[in-house]
Structure formats: structure tokens, C-alpha cells
Amino acid sequence: MIDRPNVPPARAFFSSGPCAKRPGWTPDQLKTDVLGRSHRSKLGKARLKLAIDMTREVLQVPDTHLIGIVPASDTGAFEMAMWSMLGQRPVTMAAWESFGEGWVTDAVKQLKLADCTVVNAAYGELPDLTRVPQSHDVCFTWNGTTSGVRVPNGDWIRDDREGLMLCDATSAVFAQELPWAKLDVVTYSWQKVLGGEGGHGVLILGPRAVERLESYVPAWPLPKIFRLTSKGKLIASIFEGETINTPSMLAVEDYIDALTWAKSIGGLQELYARADANAAALDRWVEATPWVAHLATEPGTRSNTSVCLSLPGASPDVPKAIASLLEKEGVAFDIGGYRDAPPGLRIWCGGTVETADIVALGPWLDWAHAQVTQQAVAA
Ligand SMILES: Cc1ncc(COP(=O)(O)O)c(C=O)c1O
Numbered sequence: 228m229i230d231r232p233n234v235p236p237a238r239a240f241f242s243s244g245p246c247a248k249r250p251g252w253t254p255d256q257l258k259t260d261v262l263g264r265s266h267r268s269k270l271g272k273a274r275l276k277l278a279i280d281m282t283r284e285v286l287q288v289p290d291t292h293l294i295g296i297v298p299a300s301d302t303g304a305f306e307m308a309m310w311s312m313l314g315q316r317p318v319t320m321a322a323w324e325s326f327g328e329g330w331v332t333d334a335v336k337q338l339k340l341a342d343c344t345v346v347n348a349a350y351g352e353l354p355d356l357t358r359v360p361q362s363h364d365v366c367f368t369w370n371g372t373t374s375g376v377r378v379p380n381g382d383w384i385r386d387d388r389e390g391l392m393l394c395d396a397t398s399a400v401f402a403q404e405l406p407w408a409k410l411d412v413v414t415y416s417w418q419k420v421l422g423g424e425g426g427h428g429v430l431i432l433g434p435r436a437v438e439r440l441e442s443y444v445p446a447w448p449l450p451k452i453f454r455l456t457s458k459g460k461l462i463a464s465i466f467e468g469e470t471i472n473t474p475s476m477l478a479v480e481d482y483i484d485a486l487t488w489a490k491s492i493g494g495l496q497e498l499y500a501r502a503d504a505n506a507a508a509l510d511r512w513v514e515a516t517p518w519v520a521h522l523a524t525e526p527g528t529r530s531n532t533s534v535c536l537s538l539p540g541a542s543p544d545v546p547k548a549i550a551s552l553l554e555k556e557g558v559a560f561d562i563g564g565y566r567d568a569p570p571g572l573r574i575w576c577g578g579t580v581e582t583a584d585i586v587a588l589g590p591w592l593d594w595a596h597a598q599v600t601q602q603a604v605a606a
Pocket of ligand 1: 243244299300301302303326327368370371372373395397398416418425426
């Protein structure tokens with residue numbers, strides 16, 4: 228029998244998206260003078276431009292790359308890139324979990340790309356990315372949020388590649404280093420590592436992506452919210468804060484608040500360090516716990532944000548019951564594995580989570596596991 232622990236995590240927020248708000252966040256700290264105003268007013272445009280400028284500063288995006296705020300969160304940003312750029316040359320889709328598989332569906336079933344190769348791997352594994360032909364356009368997810376498997380580095384991407392590298396980095400950015408010179412398109416949403424809100428995507432374009440946009444017109448129609456060019460030229464104002472359609476200025480203010488916090492704690496390196504420390508603390512508990520294992524088989528590919536855990540030999544009901552018991556106790560919210568992933572637990576370790584809360588969670592997981600499995604034995 229395991230005693231019910233006395234000390235819960237100070238914050239029970241371990242969801243993999245939307246993720247925990249930054250420590251100390253309260254809504255009254257958000258600036259609100261832009262609310263109820265046009266997003267195209269001087270003030271509105273200035274706040275959108277500030278969000279872009281702070282993104283460049285905190286994320287250390289080089290001047291070679293443009294940063295735009297676009298509709299429909301990461302999905303909008305990534306699909307906008309796929310629909311606008313693919314079809315000019317052969318494409319390789321690399322996928323190893325649900326979100327990457329979603330982009331495969333887009334490429335194969337929706338865009339119906341004539342020359343499309345799929346390189347995939349099971350949950351917990353990474354495909355052999357060195358096999359990816361560099362003459363192809365390539366779509367991949369840097370951190371597979373639903374399997375906890377990440378790309379360890381960009382060594383497999385050649386500097387003299389002919390194709391474009393399109394990277395969905397939504398659960399990687401601000402926690403894992405990205406080799407900007409090797410990435411032609413990077414997308415993410417605010418709701419992940421910085422604990423912002425959903426709804427808006429960030430689209431980052433390198434020079435070769437801009438060149439593609441200005442030299443290639445896809446065969447399929449593009450809805451207005453996907454259109455990045457006008458008369459064969461990039462709509463440069465999108466990358467200065469003139470959004471395609473109306474954004475939520477409240478979400479923009481929340482994002483500026485998150486970036487301000489990130490700067491105040493020491494910026495990108497500190498965000499990396501916080502995620503690493505959280506993942507290391509969780510890993511210490513995993514190593515000491517016989518009933519749980521990392522879903523990611525290879526330690527070098529284990530995420531420091533969406534850490535996915537399996538329960539070898541357990542019924543799928545066990546992780547579900549653990550997650551719902553801890554939610555009921557108010558100790559841990561949203562730690563069940565993703566609906567399409569193998570049954571298990573998923574614990575967010577991005578920088579807005581405090582390491583002390585990860586440490587405090589361990590004994591509660593042990594307690595909940597004992598409760599759930601003892602009930603099963605008794606039943
Ligand atoms: C890797 C990845 N891609 C795409 C998405 C979809 O993001 P959004 O709902 O912000 O569009 C998510 C969300 O969890 C994700 O983790």
C-alpha cells in the first residue's frame with residue numbers, strides 16, 4: 228500500500244497543448260488598450276509588429292528569415308506552406324506520430340501529389356532520415372508531440388539541398404535548438420512551449436522558400452487565408468504585422484506577455500535549460516519506477532517537452548484511470564496519452580512548467596498507479 232502523498236504540485240498543469248501558462252501569469256497583467264480597436268490601427272499594427280520583433284529576438288531567428296503571424300494556429304501555418312509551395316518537385320513526407328501522419332494525409336489524399344514518398348516509423352521510433360533525398364521537398368515534424376520522439380539535430384539536412392525543408396516545430400521551438408540555415412519553412416503556434424493561446428500560427432520563411440513562392444504557382448486553388456503572394460510577389464506586409472485576416476489581439480497581448488517573461492528569465496538558453504531540467508527530473512522518476520518506460524526507445528531522440536510514457540504489460544485502462552484519478556484530485560491535468568497514440572501517459576516538460584512540480588508529481592503517479600491496479604485486482 229502506498230500512502231497518499233501530502234504535497235501536490237503547486238500547479239497541476241501538465242497538458243501538451245494548450246500548455247501551462249508562464250509562472251505568475253494572471254489575466255490582469257495583459258495590456259488591453261488595443262482591445263476594441265482595429266488591428267490595422269497604428270496601435271494594432273505596432274503590437275503585431277512588436278510580437279514579430281520579440282519573436283526574432285527571443286527565438287534568435289536570423290535576419291535571413293521572415294516571420295509572419297497567420298491564421299489557424301500551427302495547422303494553418305503548416306498547411307499554408309504545403310499548399311503554397313509543394314508540387315514543383317518530388318516530395319518526401321517523414322512521419323512518426325499523429326501530427327506528421329496528418330501532413331502525410333494532406334499530401335497524399337488532399338493535394339494528391341503525383342510524386343510523393345512517405346518515410347515513416349512506429350510510435351517511439353524515428354525513421355532513418357539520412358535516407359531522405361535532398362533533391363525532394365521534405366515535410367517533417369521536429370518534435371513528435373504524440374510519441375515524444377524528436378529529431379536530435381539537423382545533421383541529416385545538407386546545406387546544398389535542392390528541395391525545401393518544411394518543418395513543423397510547434398512543440399520544439401523555444402525548447403530545442405533549431406538549425407535555421409537548414410530550415411526553409413518553420414511553423415509553430417503560441418499555445419505550446421510559451422504557454423500562449425491557440426488560434427494563430429507563426430510562419431517563418433527562409434530565402435529559398437520566398438524564392439519558391441515567387442517563382443511557382445501551384446496547380447490547385449488557394450483560399451484567401453493561404454495566399455502569401457500577390458501578382459507573383461511575396462506580400463511582404465504580412466511579415467511586418469499586417470495579418471491576412473483579423474487576429475485576436477487578446478491572444479497577441481498574451482503572446483507578448485509570454486515573450487516578455489521569456490526575456491526576463493534569461494531568454495532562449497534559459498528556456499532550453501528549464502525544459503531539459505524538467506525532462507531530466509521526470510526521467511529520474513521513470514528510471515526509478517518499474518511500471519513505466521519511455522515510449523521513445525532511443526534516449527537521444529527523447530523529447531524534453533512532450534514526454535510520452537508507456538506502461539509495459541498494463542491494460543490501456545490503467546493509464547486512463549491514473550490520468551482521471553489525478554485530475555479528480557486536482558494534482559495533474561491532461562496527462563493521458565494522445566487519442567491516436569499507444570495508451571500511456573504524456574507529461575509536458577516545456578519551460579513554463581516548474582521542475583519542483585515535476586518532482587512533486589512522481590509520488591502521486593506512484594500512488595495513483597497503486598490505487599488503480601489494486602482496484603483492478605480487487606474487482
Ligand atoms: C506537432 C504538432 N503539429 C501540429 C499541431 C496542431 O497545432 P494547432 O492545434 O495549434 O494547429 C500540434 C498540436 O498539438 C502539434 O503538436
